Amino acid sequence: MDQCELQNRISEVQFVCIELNLYLDTHPDDQAARSDYYTYSRLLDELVTEYETEYGPLLGFGHSPADVGCWVCSEWPWERK
Amino acid sequence: MWIYQKKLEFPINITNPDLKVAKALMAQYGGPDSELGAGMRYLTQRFSMPDDRIRATLNDIGTEEIAHWEMIGTMIHQTMENASLSDLEAAGLLGYYTMHGKAVYPADPNGVPFTASYIQATGDPLADIAEDMAAEGAAWISATFEAFLL
Numbered sequence: 580m581d582q583c584e585l586q587n588r589i590s591e592v593q594f595v596c597i598e599l600n601l602y603l604d605t606h607p608d609d610q611a612a613r614s615d616y617y618t619y620s621r622l623l624d625e626l627v628t629e630y631e632t633e634y635g636p637l638l639g640f641g642h643s644p645a646d647v648g649c650w651v652c653s654e655w656p657w658e659r660k
Numbered sequence: 661m662w663i664y665q666k667k668l669e670f671p672i673n674i675t676n677p678d679l680k681v682a683k684a685l686m687a688q689y690g691g692p693d694s695e696l697g698a699g700m701r702y703l704t705q706r707f708s709m710p711d712d713r714i715r716a717t718l719n720d721i722g723t724e725e726i727a728h729w730e731m732i733g734t735m736i737h738q739t740m741e742n743a744s745l746s747d748l749e750a751a752g753l754l755g756y757y758t759m760h761g762k763a764v765y766p767a768d769p770n771g772v773p774f775t776a777s778y779i780q781a782t783g784d785p786l787a788d789i790a791e792d793m794a795a796e797g798a799a800w801i802s803a804t805f806e807a808f809l810l
Contacts, residue, residue: 590667593669601721604716607712607713638663638664638666656668656672656730657668657674660736
């Protein structure tokens, strides 16, 4: 996947995680949703690791240990492509 | 604490800027029922919320609202970035430009700056939730969406 495709894939999986997280906030005992949340969280983690290994850090403050890319030089998300 | 992720919740790349839309979006960026207002409301009320599930919801939707606020700000920025002075004037944004240039300032479409008096935290869970529902309702029925259709 190129950078843009991988970013979009991360956004898709992250969206699933956000919605499941919000659902679980009010339904913490729903086992099916917890299982889905776990599955998608692991997938998100894999995609983010793949992205960061190839294109550099997505997260600040020490949460992206990959030694590639450049936090300061990579484009900011509000910049037009 | 919060960790910044260097991406938007949903990617935005506006190729056909529309300043009327930018002006309408200011309601969602700096108005009373903006994403900023929602985020501040939830993240403020959570401290005194006694119920586990509601506390978690306030924390997490408050966090998501800040990500929405970033997307609205991105849309306003990308729309205004290359606009000419005459385009800004035609869209009724000359006053905005005089005060803020092309910065993305939290004010509503009439230039009224965001203020904490738009939100409330009473310490009473039912009063706070009623306030949240009213603000969400106002955001949905707001003319922001109607203005897009003009």
